[in-house]
Amino acid sequence: MESSSSSSSAAAAEDWKPTISQEEQWTLESQVFHIYRLLCNIPPNSQAAMLELQRDSHMEYLLKGLRHLGPSFSVLDANRPWICYWIFHSIALLGESIDVTLEHNAIDFLMRCQDQHGGYGGGPGQMPHLATTYAAVNTLITLGGHKSLASINRGKTYLFLRRMKHTSGGFSMHDGGEVDVRACYTAISVASVLNILDEELVQGVGNYILSCQTYEGGIAGEPGSEAHGGYTFCGLATMILINEVNRLNLASLTDWLVFRQGVEGGFQGRTNKLVDGCYSFWQGGAAMLIQRLHAATGSTSSESSDDEDSMAEISPDREEGQHSDVDEVNSSSIPINFINRHTETEPLFQSQALQQYILLCSQVEGGFRDKPGKGRDHYHTCYCLSGLAVAQYSWSKDADSAPLPGSLLGPYSNLLEPVNPLHNIVLEQYNEAREFFSNASAL
């Protein structure tokens, strides 16, 4: 066992046999600290190289996936809009452009995944599904431009979302599908960004999410289940998008969240589980949302009138069903005011440690992985890069201002594009889509 691990030395004093959780944790710690020791023991210029984001090899890996996936990807045959999102969002985070033909091919392909009655399926001819609808819509916004944005049938998407509405207040993933917090998030995120969110869709969602916040503070997939990073992000973002976030116990959610960052620097998804690169975004993004909430609520005086306005938007009186005075235009301004809000609050997590874990433990030659010893994939590439962007901008006072010197780990070329954490879309593309859909006709 590694002497650098405090928990292992404590346990060495005990005559208890380590449990499975401990054994797994110590094994990972020893692997991670081995890598960190390597970093400490090499000259500074080699350190910079070790911490460098390997842009070229990542682009090569991503572009290859767009053009060809081997037979082993058949198990993801019902997730192809997701693969599109993981890849195109990664490329957008890297600030790289792609050739126009590839863009058109992507728009054409996603058109074939769009169901005639609204929503997108996992591939051409498959039933529409909320998660792949979220992935397809986010991809098309990331691609940007009139052709791409206009290819989304907003009216039919709305009808699909209404059809997925469940009696519990939540949403079903698809006709006859499971009801959980993921379904709520993907439905509300899509409706919000397309400017089709209304009271019928919102009704009952807040109660459903609230029923999933656990005694630990985080949010579970379903009432009674265990607090989990992915669902916590989904639940928190949903509550912000529907303007009911203050109904959550934010103090306990924050406390649970900050304890998910492990000694390795990365985030774990649940208490006493191993860290995993993908939670860099799920937990790191949730931490960024909390930080922005504090920007709204943390100061009670000497704020500009702009902030007063946005505060008014975020403070909800909506628990008792008095929703009638909130029209679509008003509710659709919540996310943009939230994201554009100026913040003086520091990040709630250790940003440098997170960047170190992502760059040294998750990054491989072309792509990212869960942890040392695991293989790369497009999912982890997307969420490691998203988490890296969140960490890099975590000290910035405005969503789109350049990071402060010192908040970026590694060379300046590591800097990624800033994201809108509510939807995990690169900010510039999100702004374009917002403008496009706010001018779109009413349904």
Next chain:
Amino acid sequence: MDSDEDERTLLPLSQRPEWSDVTPVPQNDGPNPVVPIAYSEEFAEVMGYFRAVYLADERSLRALHLTTEAIQFNAGNYTVWQFRRLILEALNADLHEELEFVEQLASKNSKNYQLWHHRRWVAEKLGTEAASRELEFTKNIFVNDAKNYHAWSHRQWVLQNLGGWEDELAYCNELLEDDIFNNSAWNQRYFVITRHPGLGGIEATIDSELDYTIKSILIKPENESPWRYLRGLHKNNVQSFVTNPKISTLCLNVLTSKANPVFALSLLLDLISKGFEPNQDLKNAIEVVVPESNSQDSDISVTICTVLEIIDQMRVNYWRWRKKNLHPQVAEGVANLHIH
């Protein structure tokens, strides 16, 4: 699977007489698809026939067998699963066989959403007679993966909808004895305490649960799970949280041992924010955690935050933020701050 079916799966569909009347429907990927998958011939063929029966809405026995093959190639195809349910209903099929089908798949696909959703659907149709088999099924999953999220959700659904609560607390004990760090088992324990129809809820069990939790903490004070569980037990009873001497004694015991003090300090901070007043022993214990910090503030909460900033570097910003927000509205935390 019987040998008859094995033989059938060996022959390509195009050579099976019972499929001779069906023309497979190719996937409409367009001329230049992105993320194209190089499907094996077998995969492409099965999906071609699947699309044909799906579009024709053919709810037949051969269509059921076809969905079996398609699911074995890709258990994530929710369209196939959903169509399979329609067929099972149309044929009024024996759902016990369906349980076996899912069990075979689960050995390789235990983290697949569709599989668990399907299992829940089958169990719901079978009703209470399914309870014990479902509990056994999840138990078998936990042998290899005691924290399988889907399996825990399924188990909770079974307990709430089909019953079988009798041995659940004992089962939690068993799992926690194996691995006291298993947070899923702690979560299940909370589920049992709060929802078991015969235990009377937290109110009726708080004394024994608190003792169990304190005992667990003292075995491994660095284990976060029971610390959170302890807070959970008092979620709706601030009064007993603040006044129960067992809790402050626990903090004192941990602080004066050589164990990691972070969770004890963090709990104390919450206790004080809710009105608890630490005695001199506790104050001394807090101050000696980092003797060199010299932060003997008149406000013990400030001292705790300062100590945590020093010993819990990963969360230094958080503790600083907590310190900044100690006054004036400590108890409400951020939840209340939207009110000007």
